[in-house]
Amino acid sequence: MQDPLKLDNFICFAVYTASHALNRVYKPLLDALGLTYPQYLAMVSLWEQDGQTVGGLGEKLFLESSTLTPLLKRLETAGYVRRERSKDDERVVVLRLTEEGKHLREKAIGIPGCIVAASGRSAVDLTRLQSEIVALREALNRSVA
Amino acid sequence: MQDPLKLDNFICFAVYTASHALNRVYKPLLDALGLTYPQYLAMVSLWEQDGQTVGGLGEKLFLESSTLTPLLKRLETAGYVRRERSKDDERVVVLRLTEEGKHLREKAIGIPGCIVAASGRSAVDLTRLQSEIVALREALNRSVA
DNA sequence: CGATAAATAATCGTGCGCGATATAAAAACA
DNA sequence: TGTTTTTATATCGCGCACGATTATTTATCG
Numbered sequence: 001m002q003d004p005l006k007l008d009n010f011i012c013f014a015v016y017t018a019s020h021a022l023n024r025v026y027k028p029l030l031d032a033l034g035l036t037y038p039q040y041l042a043m044v045s046l047w048e049q050d051g052q053t054v055g056g057l058g059e060k061l062f063l064e065s066s067t068l069t070p071l072l073k074r075l076e077t078a079g080y081v082r083r084e085r086s087k088d089d090e091r092v093v094v095l096r097l098t099e100e101g102k103h104l105r106e107k108a109i110g111i112p113g114c115i116v117a118a119s120g121r122s123a124v125d126l127t128r129l130q131s132e133i134v135a136l137r138e139a140l141n142r143s144v145a
Numbered sequence: 146m147q148d149p150l151k152l153d154n155f156i157c158f159a160v161y162t163a164s165h166a167l168n169r170v171y172k173p174l175l176d177a178l179g180l181t182y183p184q185y186l187a188m189v190s191l192w193e194q195d196g197q198t199v200g201g202l203g204e205k206l207f208l209e210s211s212t213l214t215p216l217l218k219r220l221e222t223a224g225y226v227r228r229e230r231s232k233d234d235e236r237v238v239v240l241r242l243t244e245e246g247k248h249l250r251e252k253a254i255g256i257p258g259c260i261v262a263a264s265g266r267s268a269v270d271l272t273r274l275q276s277e278i279v280a281l282r283e284a285l286n287r288s289v290a
Numbered sequence: 291c292g293a294t295a296a297a298t299a300a301t302c303g304t305g306c307g308c309g310a311t312a313t314a315a316a317a318a319c320a
Numbered sequence: 321t322g323t324t325t326t327t328a329t330a331t332c333g334c335g336c337a338c339g340a341t342t343a344t345t346t347a348t349c350g
Binding site: 005006007009010011012013014015016017018019020021022024025026037041044045047048060061062105108109112115117118119120121126127129130131132133134136137139140141142143144 | 150151152154155156157158159160161162163164165166167169170171182186189190192193205206207250253254257260262263264265266271272274275276277278279281282284285286287288289
Binding site for chain 2: 334
């Protein structure tokens with residue numbers, strides 16, 4: 001790095017702005033489902049595996065309960081999710097999709113394709129880039145752990 | 146994409162979580178300077194070019210005035226930046242670094258190196274990845290424009 | 291010139307995202 | 321058993337981030 005304090009040389013700035021750019025592409029698609037982007041991620045995770053706990057979902061999404069609890073309450077108000085205390089362990093809150101929540105998946109099925117199209121890349125190329133970014137994330141997470 | 150609705154296959158999720166991971170690495174480094182991460186980006190941009198307008202800075206950082214105005218007020222309160230209306234065009238607000246704000250650059254100079262170290266990659270490799278992510282950002286921005 | 295349109299910040303409301311703390315339940319321990 | 325510690329979630333305060341709107345100034349147009 002020639003000039004260490006130049007914005008355009010920052011990997012962080014690239015990731016930060018790419019994240020915002022992705023959000024802007026998702027916005028109109030998710031508006032149609034009545035979801036925000038983090039809510040969509042929670043729903044995707046629950047479509048993969050219903051009945052997760054708040055903590056389990058947080059581990060998958062790398063989010064704290066202080067972020068998830070209000071978000072999940074909004075999904076509950078929207079009628080997509082039910083939050084119920086586990087009988088076995090009253091500390092745990094189990095998340096269950098409502099019928100409407102399960103149904104929403106059909107409407108969401110086309111979204112990933114729209115993102116691939118907006119990226120202007122092949123799915124194969126995106127997958128390669130994606131795994132590189134995941135590797136970066138893992139290295140960063142290791143360094144703080 | 147075999148399963149289009151699988152979280153681990155989402156480029157967006159990779160970027161989203163990598164962005165959070167970067168933030169977590171930056172946090173302790175920036176705490177020492179009394180800056181948040183977006184404030185740091187604004188300072189980096191002003192260190193590169195003092196006397197930018199709110200709109201100009203927003204264009205560089207891809208942020209709206211509704212985000213920047215409060216952020217810049219906090220930087221002003223912290224004593225790093227002055228906000229003054231332009232004499233030529235009263236609509237425009239010009240941003241100028243205070244002496245303290247200029248000074249802060251010395252304390253920030255070591256941060257990029259810490260990030261490279263935390264990433265566990267070579268600077269060359271990071272630069273390549275960074276330019277790929279920028280290309281993705283540009284493609285996405287084009288698709289919404 | 292005056293009316294209209296465009297440009298620039300600022301304000302407001304909503305939803306993250308996190309650290310610090312609180313609360314309650316379960317587990318561990320003496 | 322009763323006490324302490326740990327675990328799981330929730331609450332609170334702060335700072336983004338954005339869309340929609342507003343206020344003010346400048347530019348444009350007839």
